Amino acid sequence: MSIKIYNTFTGNKEEFKPVEEGRAKLYVCGVTVYDHCHIGHARSAIVFDVIYRYLKAKGLDVVFVKNFTDIDDKILKKANTEGVPWKEVGEKYIRSFKEDMGALNILTPTYEPRATEHIDDMIRLVETLLDKGHAYRVDDDVYFSVESFVGYGRLSNRSLDEMMAGARVDVDDRKRNPLDFALWKGSKEGEPYWETSFGKGRPGWHIECSVMSTKYLGSPFDIHGGGKDLVFPHHENERAQSEAATGVRFVNYWVHNGFVNIEKEKMSKSLGNFLLIKDFMKEYHPEVLRLFFLSTHYRNPVDYTDKSIEDTNNALQRLYYTLERAREAGKGKEASAAPFRAARELEEKFYEAMDDDFNTALALSSVFELSKMVNRMVDEHDESRVPRILYARDVLVTLAQGIGLLLDDVDAFSEKERTRHLSRMGLDAASIEGMIEERVQARKNKDYKKSDEIRDTLAQKGILLQDSPKGTEWRIKSGVTTKGEDR
């Protein structure tokens, strides 16, 4: 079945028809590297990672480009306040970005171009726009003339007149139209610059994406993605300057992900409610964040709350425990996976959901149904069930991994949960094992009062005990943290 994608440009879901048969060309606006990434960046990265993975899984040869904006006002400002060379600022945060993406299991794009490595191409594009009369010089700056491009405003669905009516347009007498934007900025004293036929300076923000996308993908290319906030002005401007220069369509499908709020408030530095990816991962497994975001449709806003994350954490644990149980059930038994209809139907449902504009929230329902299916069969303790258990488990894992979930090893997952929890609570495994051993003895002596006391003590520390014929195991009860009081 074909894939349908919601296109911001038309406002409709459309069947995906790639420019080149069998290929998909995808460009996503990356980050400006002047700070660590927050969970808003993570959402965008995860959404497009899923799209990238899914297009590949559909057999398309995907060329995926994600840029780094490594020359920008904010970077220069940071360099200034920290007293380090601006290039070092970029390097530092590119490194940080890669760490975070690695931890979140974001696949590395085919190309990760940096703005500073494409200055020559940007200069040529500005020259072309000047030649064609779409741009004009004012002192050392070069502006794009929005009135020279007929379709300006069509992507963000607004007309020039409407935008003019907005009171918040920066009025600059030097511009022909207040909405004209900088293609090139003359450099001020002490700022980095490049020599060009139109003066010393550095590129404006929008020009780099036009250059780097078409350089690696051609014109038109298939999908251009980014956060919803980029629709205007960034993508509108990219589109205008690209199409004005080339005379052909720039992008076929515009895809935008919704925003992340924290406790119903927009994340912003001024509100001080930013949550860095690195800080999140101190508290939770990275897949918790991925599962959380994929539980909501990518175009809708999502509200990050401690409770939602706890809920998601429980749900993810459930999936991993299912895998563990399936493994135990199949252990030592000569059995190979046997396909059966009910599991296949869920698999089909999953793909149908994904085909329909990457409906991960709906697709996940199949994953959870499979989890329940596996658990139910495991509970039957019937050896003849094992082949089906293994099959359902395999389907579950394949589907989940297709969207970047359940990629961790089952034991590694549990181990990470324990380690994270213990360090958070300031506990050590040995003392817990000791208490468990003590309790095992008490139980042998049928001293249930004592054994229950030990269990309660551990429970208060967020340690959950599970008795089974094989012995007593412990795991983490979510929601118990030392910082419980400040919540």
Add this chain to the structure above:
RNA sequence: GGCGGCAUAGCCAAGUGGUAAGGCAGCGGUCUGCAAAACCGUUAUUCUCCGGUUCAAAUCCGGAUGCCGCCUCCA
């Protein structure tokens, strides 16, 4: 002021014409020394409200109310 979005159970969240997915939490049961985990059952006769179209509406149309985003750097 302009443009756009959202409103579904205690909470989160799919569903855009055919009679309400899934997750979390809760409750009852099975299992267990008791628990936990897991499973089974249960929790919205109803989808913010008011009208309309239709054999049929959470879904389409009109109106009202509430919340949010963009219009300025921003994933």
